[in-house]
Amino acid sequence: MSKAITSQNTDYSKWYNDIVINANLADHSAVRGCMVIKPYGYAIWEKMQQTLDKMFKETGHVNAYFPLFVPKSLFEAEEKNAEGFAKECAIVTHYRLKTNPNEKGKLMVDPEAKLEEELIVRPTSEAIIWNTYKGWIQSYRDLPILVNQWANVVRWEMRTRLFLRTAEFLWQEGHTAHATKEEAIIETKKMLDVYANFVENWMAMPVVKGVKSANERFAGAEDTYTIEAMMQDGKALQAGTSHFLGQNFAKAFDVKFLTKENNLELVWATSWGVSTRLMGALIMSHSDDKGLVIPPKLAPIQVVIVPIHKGAEGLTKISNIVLPLKEKLEQKNITVKFDDDDAQRPGWKFAEYELKGVPVRIAIGERDLANGTVEIARRDELTKEIVSINELDIYIENLLINIQQNLLEKAKKRMTHFTTKVDSYQDFKKTLDEKGGFVLAHWDGTSETEEKIKEETKATIRCIPLNNTPEKGLCVYSGKESTQRVLFARAY
RNA sequence: CGGGGUGUAGCGUAGCCCGGUAUCGCGCCACAUUUGGGAUGUGGAGGUCGUCAGUUCGAAUCUGGCCACCCCGACCA
Numbered sequence: 001m002s003k004a005i006t007s008q009n010t011d012y013s014k015w016y017n018d019i020v021i022n023a024n025l026a027d028h029s030a031v032r033g034c035m036v037i038k039p040y041g042y043a044i045w046e047k048m049q050q051t052l053d054k055m056f057k058e059t060g061h062v063n064a065y066f067p068l069f070v071p072k073s074l075f076e077a078e079e080k081n082a083e084g085f086a087k088e089c090a091i092v093t094h095y096r097l098k099t100n101p102n103e104k105g106k107l108m109v110d111p112e113a114k115l116e117e118e119l120i121v122r123p124t125s126e127a128i129i130w131n132t133y134k135g136w137i138q139s140y141r142d143l144p145i146l147v148n149q150w151a152n153v154v155r156w157e158m159r160t161r162l163f164l165r166t167a168e169f170l171w172q173e174g175h176t177a178h179a180t181k182e183e184a185i186i187e188t189k190k191m192l193d194v195y196a197n198f199v200e201n202w203m204a205m206p207v208v209k210g211v212k213s214a215n216e217r218f219a220g221a222e223d224t225y226t227i228e229a230m231m232q233d234g235k236a237l238q239a240g241t242s243h244f245l246g247q248n249f250a251k252a253f254d255v256k257f258l259t260k261e262n263n264l265e266l267v268w269a270t271s272w273g274v275s276t277r278l279m280g281a282l283i284m285s286h287s288d289d290k291g292l293v294i295p296p297k298l299a300p301i302q303v304v305i306v307p308i309h310k311g312a313e314g315l316t317k318i319s320n321i322v323l324p325l326k327e328k329l330e331q332k333n334i335t336v337k338f339d340d341d342d343a344q345r346p347g348w349k350f351a352e353y354e355l356k357g358v359p360v361r362i363a364i365g366e367r368d369l370a371n372g373t374v375e376i377a378r379r380d381e382l383t384k385e386i387v388s389i390n391e392l393d394i395y396i397e398n399l400l401i402n403i404q405q406n407l408l409e410k411a412k413k414r415m416t417h418f419t420t421k422v423d424s425y426q427d428f429k430k431t432l433d434e435k436g437g438f439v440l441a442h443w444d445g446t447s448e449t450e451e452k453i454k455e456e457t458k459a460t461i462r463c464i465p466l467n468n469t470p471e472k473g474l475c476v477y478s479g480k481e482s483t484q485r486v487l488f489a490r491a492y
Numbered sequence: 493c494g495g496g497g498u499g500u501a502g503c504g505u506a507g508c509c510c511g512g513u514a515u516c517g518c519g520c521c522a523c524a525u526u527u528g529g530g531a532u533g534u535g536g537a538g539g540u541c542g543u544c545a546g547u548u549c550g551a552a553u554c555u556g557g558c559c560a561c562c563c564c565g566a567c568c569a
Contacts, residue, residue: 347529351530
């Protein structure tokens with residue numbers, strides 16, 4: 001009972017924090033705003049990485065690595081991008097410490113060791129990468145460049161939350177260079193689809209694909225595409241973005257290529273990324289008051305087997321049944337843990353693996369040995385049933401698929417529930433306050449209206465959905481004419 | 493970065509107002525009995541009271557700086 005989790009209804013933020021800490025995903029560190037990702041949390045991230053990395057490779061991308069530091073002069077080259085990130089940059093100004101003559105055993109910054117030019121710790125890598133691409137690209141034959149990097153970045157946030165917003169975070173950033181605008185736009189949308197596919201089919205979260213409004217657009221982009229997810233508390237979360245960067249960075253870094261026709265032209269660019277923030281999304285999508293719920297495809301442990309026995313001989317009898325079963329499951333690429341640790345009793349283990357979100361639990365005791373059965377508990381529905389041990393591997397295999405689907409179905413229902421069409425500003429505010437979720441409303445297309453709405457309701461335009469059907473209407477705020485509804489929500 | 497709150501053993505806490513080196517529960521270690529939903533008994537280990545300085549004969553307790561976390565605002569993936 002030492003690991004009590006605050007219930008979602010009592011305090012959603014506290015619940016979220018309790019899950020992260022108690023399920024051993026991450027911890028606060030000694031560094032302000034930075035977290036320690038613990039082995040169990042990192043194992044989930046690694047599964048995400050592996051899956052995404054494979055998807056990137058399948059779409060023709062290769063990995064590379066660029067420096068953590070960006071010289072200030074490069075950083076400021078693309079003006080809008082630089083301005084957008086200026087307020088949250090960490091800056092290296094010195095390169096050496098020395099012993100403090102006034103305080104024994106202490107170090108101080110050596111004033112002699114000031115850098116000629118400050119180095120910016122990357123908040124994103126467009127600048128350093130496009131400076132590099134300049135040297136890589138001369139002819140249309142050098143294009144496209146389809147590079148991804150797995151890296152850490154630093155954004156000095158005012159307020160941080162584990163996984164959702166930390167000063168340093170892990171992500172991948174794809175940076176591509178193309179000969180034509182069309183090709184770059186196709187790439188931007190393709191990678192958005194990759195993200196949507198991953199989030200829906202691995203994380204079991206439905207998303208709305210869309211384009212950001214000018215206000216919410218990535219600094220330096222022509223267009224920002226996004227996938228927006230809906231959390232259990234009715235708040236939206238941007239799960240991934242893909243940017244069509246136009247020729248902005250090519251201009252800033254003078255990256256030109258010769259076409260087949262021998263004309264010198266500017267290169268077209270995209271960039272796209274998802275981060276450890278996905279961990280936060282995963283938690284807030286499926287988990288409950290008993291702890292974490294992980295979709296089978298991302299679970300570091302998919303099946304845990306808990307023996308219930310009396311004495312050492314009892315355990316041996318059970319192990320004789322369990323070990324071959326474990327092997328059979330592993331042959332089907334199912335990750336199994338047989339927890340035969342005698343220090344904890346079964347009830348404790350049940351609670352522990354529920355807290356950690358293991359999708360399937362198999363309990364096996366004397367009674368089962370006699371009957372040729374096991375008890376199967378599924379984490380998503382918290383139900384239990386007695387199942388014959390014969391062909392259990394096939395049963396489990398199907399159960400995992402079933403749980404994966406069930407989680408997605410539940411999340412889809414939630415998104416449907418949390419999507420409301422409104423036609424007046426009064427309903428708009430009422431829906432946000434009483435129900436939350438996405439609000440589909442007409443908008444006149446101006447930044448001023450968007451800002452006013454944000455000021456008054458804290459809701460932002462999450463995106464203009466890609467699958468929008470045109471529909472004539474009047475802006476809920478200004479009453480001006482509008483051609484389509486856009487997606488508003490309060491967001492993380 | 494502004495307003496409010498918190499920091500005592502791995503975790504949760506009492507003590508603080510009214511200064512005299514610390515309470516309880518969980519966890520941990522040993523042994524025994526246990527094992528189908530977070531076991532029980534007995535014995536034991538563990539604390540420079542966030543940190544640095546000040547006041548004092550003496551500081552968890554009073555004062556100040558710093559650090560971290562939580563809540564609310566501005567910023568943001």
